[in-house]
Amino acid sequence: MTNNNTAVNNHKLTTSAQPTKHYYFSNFKDPYLQRHRHNQTHFQHCLARKNTMATTKTLIFLFCIIASTIIVVSCAKTCKNYKFSGKKVYNSCIDLPVLEGHLYWNYSNTSNRAEIAYRATLPRGGWIAWAINPTDTGMVGSQALVAFLNSTDGKPTVYSTQIKDYKPSMEPEPLSFDVSSLSAEHVKDEMVIYAVIGPLVNATTVNQVWQTGKSVSNNVPRMHPISGPNVESTGTLDFLAA
Secondary structure, eight states: OHHHHHHHHHHHHHHHHSOOOOOOOTTOOOHHHHHHHHHHHHHHHHHHHHHHHHHHHHHHHHHHHHHHHHHHHHHHTSSTTOOOGGGOOOSEEEEOSSTTEEEEEEEETTTTEEEEEEEEEOOTTOEEEEEEESSOSSSTTEEEEEEEEOTTTOOEEEEEEEEOSSSOOOOOOOOSSOEEEEEEEEETTEEEEEEEEOOOTTOSEEEEEEEEESOEETTEEOOOOSSGGGGSOEEEEETTOO
16 A cells, blocks of 8 residues: 555656646747738838828928018019009119118109109108208208108108208208109008109219108107118219119
């Protein structure tokens, strides 16, 4: 009995000591799964490339829009590309170096008169002016045309005035030469002054002054800044220049 029991126990011990075998499929390669994973990876790559191309096209499109806008705005700010209302045409024009001013003219040698248009950016609540100085190169002595938006009805107001000193009245008064067909037009953020001036005696080349002010009180222009571009806005104008 003892021997038999011992044999049985030894058999149990031997049997229980054997490790349990587990079978895994890690080395098994399913062709369908491999093909599916390949297709999925290829699809993801294609989708990523498509998204990249779409983003690139969008950026190019936006760049073209921005560039076109800049070009259009830049062209509108030069004198040669501007289109006047009423099909007005001027044979000559110049872009003035400061205060975003532009001058246009037709000059008649027969009558010694100049048909002019002065265009400039109008500050909110402000005014613009263009002048000829028959006696000097600065502001004092200038025979000016000034324009602003009337505070009562918001329409353009334009008249002539003389700059007799550094604290001019800026009230309407006649100039030392004739002015006719005087009018003004407000277009977007700009004001345009139209006039026929002259005859200008022996004055095909004149001293010009242009100005911009930031405030109008009781429909009278107030003092402009006395530094920077506002003190650099003078020059010589040759009406016979093309």
